[in-house]
Amino acid sequence: MGDDCLARQADEIEALSAIYGDEWCAVDEESRIFCIRISDNTDSPNWTLSLQIHLPEDYPLQAPPMFQINAPWLRGAERAHLEDRLSEIYCENLGEDLIYLWVEAIREHLQNKAGHSSGGDHSETQSKAPVQSTEDDDGDDGFDLALLEGEVLSSLRAMDIKSEQEYECPQIRHGDTLTDRRSTFQPHVAPVFFKEQADEIEALSAIYGDEWCAVDEESRIFCIRISDNTDSPNWTLSLQIHLPEDYPLQAPPMFQINAPWLRGAERAHLEDRLSEIYCENLGEDLIYLWVEAIREHLQNKAGHSSGGDHSETQSKAPVQSTEDDDGDDGFDLALLEGEVLSSLRAMDIKSEQEYECPQIRHGDTLTDRRSTFQPHVAPVFFKEQVKLVLDKLMENKKIANATHNMLAYRIVQHDKGGPRVFQGCDDDGETHAGSRMLHLMQIVNAENVMVVVSRWYGGIQLGPDRFKHINNCTRTILEQQGYLGQREEKKGPRSGKKGK
Known part of the structure; x- marks a missing residue:
């Protein structure tokens, strides 16, 4: 029956x-x-x-x-x-x-x-007419309303809303369902901002266009790329901003200036200028004022320089880590096997034009205390492809504006004389991060692959946990793409050159 x-x-x-x-x-x-x-x-x-x-x-x-x-x-x-x-x-x-x-x-x-x-x-x-609860209410569910901090509206009817037509509905994400004795629960979440924050973000997006991007809209973390000249920039940096819940009325945004050439007294001077602007404009929208003050600083710097191309100067100065560095992070470089190139600048590349950029896959993001990590992976069989992959990733403005882009790669070419290993890493200012990634790749026998882990710093130092997240991102994406212990399956083609 x-x-x-x-x-x-x-x-x-x-x-x-x-x-x-x-x-x-x-x-x-x-x-x-x-x-x-x-x-x-x-x-x-x-x-x-x-x-x-x-x-x-x-x-x-x-x-x-x-x-x-x-x-x-x-x-x-x-x-x-x-x-x-x-x-x-x-x-x-x-x-x-x-x-x-x-x-x-x-x-x-x-x-x-x-x-x-x-x-x-x-x-x-x-x-x-209020919806009636499907459960019996004994009047005491054990929750103390006094635990709630600040003024709380108990329903949408108590909200003073004059017009919704000026605003766009934010993206809504739906969580997994949970079922217990035939009752089903499902959460839904969407980023919402104070009206002042929403208006300011909308205005900044309209003013700066592609230069402005949301790193994590739900956590209110944004980034903007600023240069002295939009047509032919000499000096460029990125400003990452986190808006606290009580900005702009009671607190300033938290910020991080990312630029490989900005160091020492010059960095301190620029950060002090942003603090002065906050003190002069308490309770007001700040981001536009900050951006234009930074642009003015870059324009003055360009005017005082020779006016030539400063890209070489910019690339040679390392990015400073956002974390305190006590000089000993516990990693022994002697663990790395074989010859290792410590940066792409040490790579002898004659020409990339004969090679195609391989397909890049992006992993899931991981967020801890407002820092966000994301891995990227690509198959590489020739050293020229390593630079092609990194250049392709930098075309994405969000990745280019990351605080750090750590990378590691291992290329293993099998021939009659035995395997030849070409490997390297780059910490991008996060001490020994790239080295740790490469060591992991050696342990799991990952061959002919390159991994980049992007980190967007959220203003709170993570200490040793940051290395755990970087390694977990690396291992997860290698496993997802089938690179763990696949030495015999990753020998690659005889040629990665473009077809004639």
Whole structure:
């Protein structure tokens, strides 16, 4: 009998899905919990509710579906009347499929309700009647409201909203469902800002275009690339900003200036200037003022210099780590096997034009205390491809603006004389980070592969945890792409040169 019931349930569910389309949805298909949205009028509904249904194993032959009607305006005698009507339909149709009959009975009730009303918009009536809890309330659930800090609005009705038309709905992300005794829970999250922050972010995005980017919108971390001259820049840096919840009224943004050439007294002078601007404009929007002050500094620097190309100067000065460096991070460079190039500048590359950039894959991000890490991986069989991969990654403005882009690569060429290993790493200012990545690649026998880990610093030092995150990112993406212990499968092609 159970198989017969389940077969009939499957047929009924398929029919209901075809009839009601998007109005019908599966809440938990494995537990046979479904939901349908019902209104009096599909084009311009006045009254709407949702019917949640759980099908027991012996439905329809021996038991009715369990149901829950959800509507903020449905209460008291009207709710009891509608629930009694569904019970009557069950008694009149024992052993038959019920859901379609129930849905149409509810629709008829809504249409009658709309006919007896003024026919206007009842959204205000619906929103003012509170939804009743499905649980018994004993008046004491153990939560102390005094634990909440600051002023708290207890409902959207208490919110003073004059107009929503000026704002765009932010991206909403949906979490996994959790089911307990046929109740299903699902979280949804979206970044929301103080009106002042939202207005400022929208204005900055419009003013600076592609130079402005969101590193982590949910955590309110942004980055902007600033140069002395948009057409032919001599000096360029990136400013990373984290907006605390009480900015701009009570606190300044936290910032990090990323530039390989900005060091010592010059860095201190520029950071002091941003602090002065904050003190001169307490409670006001700051980011535009900061950006233009930095641009003015770069323009003055360009005017005092020879006016030539400073790219060489910029590339030779290392990026300073955002973490305190006590001179001993616990990593022994002697662990690295064979000859290792410590930077791309030490690589003897005659020409990259004959080689194609391999496909780059990007891993998932990892966030800890507002620092975000993301790995990138690409197959490399020739040293010329290493530079091509890095250049391609730097075309992405978000990656280019990262505080650090640590990398490691291992190229193993197998020939009659035995394997030849070409390997290297670059810490990009994060002491021994690249070396640790390369050591991991040696341990797992990863061959003919390059890994880059980007870090966007969030203003809080992580100490040794940062190396754990960098190594975890490296290992995870190597495992996902099949590079762990695959020595024999990673010999590569005989030539990576472009076809003639």
